[in-house]
Amino acid sequence: MAMLSVSDLAVSYGAIKAVKGISFDIDEGEIVTLIGANGAGKSTTLNTIAGLIKPDSGSIKFSGEELVGIKPHKIVARGLALCPEGRRVFTHMTVSENLDMGGYTRTDAENKETLELVYEHFPRLKERMNQVAGTLSGGEQQMLAMGRALMSRPKLLMLDEPSMGLAPILVDEIFEIIQALNKNGTTILLVEQNANMALKVAARGYVLETGKIVKTGTGAELLVDDDVRKAYLGG
Numbered sequence: 001m002a003m004l005s006v007s008d009l010a011v012s013y014g015a016i017k018a019v020k021g022i023s024f025d026i027d028e029g030e031i032v033t034l035i036g037a038n039g040a041g042k043s044t045t046l047n048t049i050a051g052l053i054k055p056d057s058g059s060i061k062f063s064g065e066e067l068v069g070i071k072p073h074k075i076v077a078r079g080l081a082l083c084p085e086g087r088r089v090f091t092h093m094t095v096s097e098n099l100d101m102g103g104y105t106r107t108d109a110e111n112k113e114t115l116e117l118v119y120e121h122f123p124r125l126k127e128r129m130n131q132v133a134g135t136l137s138g139g140e141q142q143m144l145a146m147g148r149a150l151m152s153r154p155k156l157l158m159l160d161e162p163s164m165g166l167a168p169i170l171v172d173e174i175f176e177i178i179q180a181l182n183k184n185g186t187t188i189l190l191v192e193q194n195a196n197m198a199l200k201v202a203a204r205g206y207v208l209e210t211g212k213i214v215k216t217g218t219g220a221e222l223l224v225d226d227d228v229r230k231a232y233l234g235g
């Protein structure tokens, strides 16, 4: 059984149909990527899985249980966390206060242990634990957003555009961390406009165009696919 199974999912904003009946799945231990141009429906898909948007129709099963209709905090408690696009850290709070917020579904004792794990993956956050998040660099804020999502000890971590706006060297660093998290047992659903990097680390990928999945394959297959190269990899 797939860890996450999305079937015939349709989502709209008023009259705008953003996601038009998509189906995909993720097995435990995989990195799966959704790639696509601006407005293809990638963020809408992640936000719907996280329970932030109610779909028009379709089903989202996580470990066999339906998520549609479940409140976002309950979805987090079941082991599914979202690191949103644009990071959305609490700018007036310190690094460690932001991380505490991520652990709100868990006990203090659990959070103490998880915090050590997060600081192992992100030593830079440990150095800056008392710094106000709004003064962190873009890359550090991305690390904080990821660390905050990890505080809920997700089985499945959804990352929305983690490389957005980062200098190439930081993009490399973020992708290394994504791979390390996966090696440590976290299944990952990765939404990226940096299709090249995403397909290199992903076991499988799905290509989303105007709300529909138009292609799927292994990361390696999609990297050499002519259509994908033309549309998303610069020829």
Ligand code: ATP
Pocket: 013, 016, 017, 018, 036, 037, 038, 039, 040, 041, 042, 043, 044, 045, 085, 193
């Ligand atoms: P990007 O990479 O630019 O974030 P995306 O693939 O994540 O794109 P979505 O953000 O999911 O795409 O948007 C899908 C479609 O839904 C777009 O046409 C967008 O304009 C529309 N949309 C997204 N959010 C809203 C909203 N709150 N109200 C109305 N339309 C929306």
